Amino acid sequence: MTESSPHRTGPPSRPLTGLGWGTVAIGLIALVALTLPTVALLERTLDARPSLADERTRETLVEALRLSLVTSVVALAVIVAFGTPVAWMLARYRLPAHRLLDALIDLPIILPPAVAGIALLAAFGRRGLLGDELEALGITIGFSTAAVVIAQVFVGAPFYIRTARTGFGRIDGGLEEAAADLGASPLRTFWRVVLPLTRSSLAAGAVLAWARALGEFGATIMFAGNRPGVTQTMPLAIYERFLAGDLPTALLLSTVLLGSSALLLVVVRMLGEPGAPR
Amino acid sequence: MPRIKSLAIFALIMTLASFGLPAAPATAVGLDCPPTAAATTASPAAGSIPDAVAFPDEDVELTVFAAASLTDAYAEIADAIEAAHPNVFVTVETAGSQTLVTQLTEGAEADVLATANTRTMEQARNEGLIDGDAVLFTANRLVIVTPQDDPAGIAGIDDLAQDDIRLVVAGEEVPAGRYARQAICAWVGDDADALARIGDNVVSEEVDVRSVLAKVQLGEADAGIVYASDAAAAEIAGTPVRIVEFPDDVTTAAAYPIAPVAGGNTEAARAFIAFVMSDEGQDILDHYGFTPVS
Incomplete structure (x- = not known):
């Protein structure tokens, strides 16, 4: 998601040629294959008639949804607060081992969730790299809501940093120099010149990171455990209900999470619209 | 910065809204005591040897759905069977007992089902997923x-x-x-x-x-x-x-039933079950910490 998102202006409509029809045929098959699971999920949920009258179902849904929203928003705040300076640094300064640093920050994007879970345990687990230091400070991260947030920050941050870095990189350095020449402090320059020019990059990166945090599953279940109201986020609750053979509730939770993600998508679209307030 | 501001406001609203969700009664932090196991209506017989005990002569591919706790023991049992019968190929798929039953309900194909409790096996039986009666093969x-x-x-x-x-x-x-x-x-x-x-x-x-x-x-x-x-x-x-x-007066025994899956290769399934019940099968289970059936 960058400023040049393809949905800004629709493609011109042109008559279909022979190749066009072939493309359309393949496209339609792919379209059906890609949308079928979502449609089937909704159909099956309606079919299963999950009932919110069931107290257990309601409790699971409310606790997991609340925990998911709270943790993902906290994770997002952490990501923006720490990710913005990192992105700025990567875009503006030539650091030693710049490319390596760049790659390391991107790594969680391609890291399989199970690897992320093990890596987090290795770092923050009780017997992990920082285990003794944290224990000495009286901090235990495992099985706490903090562990959920850490997992979400870990997997979500690269999406924000990457997008923000690209946005910062596109700004003409001359503008900053001009602002400095006119007597603006670096902070004021950043706030009044850089931010207004990159806000849609930052917002798009933030939404991506948020969506990733909201959906985080693998690392959470390995690193944070599974306790309703404490570490059991929506994806964990879905998995737990599925394993328990409670398909109706698993379907209901999935549909709710699908709805939340769709809402995020709508927000991204709105942010990307040319007519959106600047 | 209306965009960033609106995103921040959206995030804030979502978070605050989550607290407005119908308050669930605070979950008792703790443990709920499950009702004491009701005597299962048709408790599987312990250790009754199934009728057909020999693997067929032709090539057989046998799929075994086994409870997660059986993972290592069944892998070794599969190896032992394959070593003794070169025409038999055993695939063991393991998951939680409930998941196995859900998968079978959803149309997964298997020949043998081994669960970690009689409750899930009973459920499989009621849904017509197994062929005949289950036997208890270990504890x-x-x-x-x-x-x-x-x-x-x-x-x-x-x-x-x-x-x-x-x-x-x-x-x-x-x-x-x-x-x-x-x-x-x-x-x-x-x-x-x-x-x-x-x-x-x-x-x-x-x-x-x-x-x-x-x-x-x-x-x-x-x-x-x-x-x-x-x-x-x-x-x-x-x-x-x-x-x-655990103290001796606290019963913690879990019984494991096994049965052929309906619609599978029941002849080979019975031969697999017979091997599990044999001294060799029971020795493997014993090695992996299970209690042999008497």
């Missing part, structure tokens, strides 16, 4: 496990009620989690205070019993409740855990 018992260095000093079940123990159990719908709750509840009896204290110590309800074991092996948890077979598997894998037995 397992619960144990308390701690990391090797026992950081919390767990000498017995009463230590689980100490302050600030990080106890991990399986979820209440996982057979191992259900047995663990039954054992704790049987031990505390009417002492609601002890039950509450143990409940407060539960830091995670894992989705399967092997995850409980992993949390203890990692040292993330001070104690966990798993099967003796899981503790044996940890030992065999080279990452042993310390075992603390």
Whole structure:
């Protein structure tokens, strides 16, 4: 998601040629294959008639949804607060081992969730790299809501940093120099010149990171455990209900999470619209 | 910065809205005692040998759905069968017992089903997923496990009620989690205070019993409740855990039933079951910490 998102202006409509029809045929098959699971999920949920009258179902849904929203928003705040300076640094300064640093920050994007879970345990687990230091400070991260947030920050941050870095990189350095020449402090320059020019990059990166945090599953279940109201986020609750053979509730939770993600998508679209307030 | 501001406002609204969700009654932090196991209507017979016991002569591909706790033992049983019968190819798929039954309901194809409790097997039977009757082929018992260095000093079940123990159990719908709750509840009896204290110590309800074991092996948890077979598997894998037995008067035995799956290769399935019941099969199960059926 960058400023040049393809949905800004629709493609011109042109008559279909022979190749066009072939493309359309393949496209339609792919379209059906890609949308079928979502449609089937909704159909099956309606079919299963999950009932919110069931107290257990309601409790699971409310606790997991609340925990998911709270943790993902906290994770997002952490990501923006720490990710913005990192992105700025990567875009503006030539650091030693710049490319390596760049790659390391991107790594969680391609890291399989199970690897992320093990890596987090290795770092923050009780017997992990920082285990003794944290224990000495009286901090235990495992099985706490903090562990959920850490997992979400870990997997979500690269999406924000990457997008923000690209946005910062596109700004003409001359503008900053001009602002400095006119007597603006670096902070004021950043706030009044850089931010207004990159806000849609930052917002798009933030939404991506948020969506990733909201959906985080693998690392959470390995690193944070599974306790309703404490570490059991929506994806964990879905998995737990599925394993328990409670398909109706698993379907209901999935549909709710699908709805939340769709809402995020709508927000991204709105942010990307040319007519959106600047 | 209207865009960023609107996103921030949206995030804030979502968060605040989540608190406006219909207040769920605060979940009792703790353990719910499951109703004591109702005698299953048709309890599988222990150790009755199935009729057909020989594998067919032609090539056979046999798919076995087995409870997660059987993972290692069944892998070795499969190897032993394949070594003795070059025409037989055994695939063992393991998952939680409930998941196996769900998968079969959803149309997964298998020839043999082995679950970790009679409840899920009964459910499979009621849904017409198995062919004929199930037999009990082994038993397992619960144990308390701690990391090797026992950081919390767990000498017995009463230590689980100490302050600030990080106890991990399986979820209440996982057979191992259900047995663990039954054992704790049987031990505390009417002492609601002890039950509450143990409940407060539960830091995670894992989705399967092997995850409980992993949390203890990692040292993330001070104690966990798993099967003796899981503790044996940890030992065999080279990452042993310390075992603390439940008191003798707390029953923690879990019975494992096995049955041919309806619509599968029932002849080969019965031969597989016969091997599991044989001395050789029972020896393998014994090696992996299971209790042979009498």
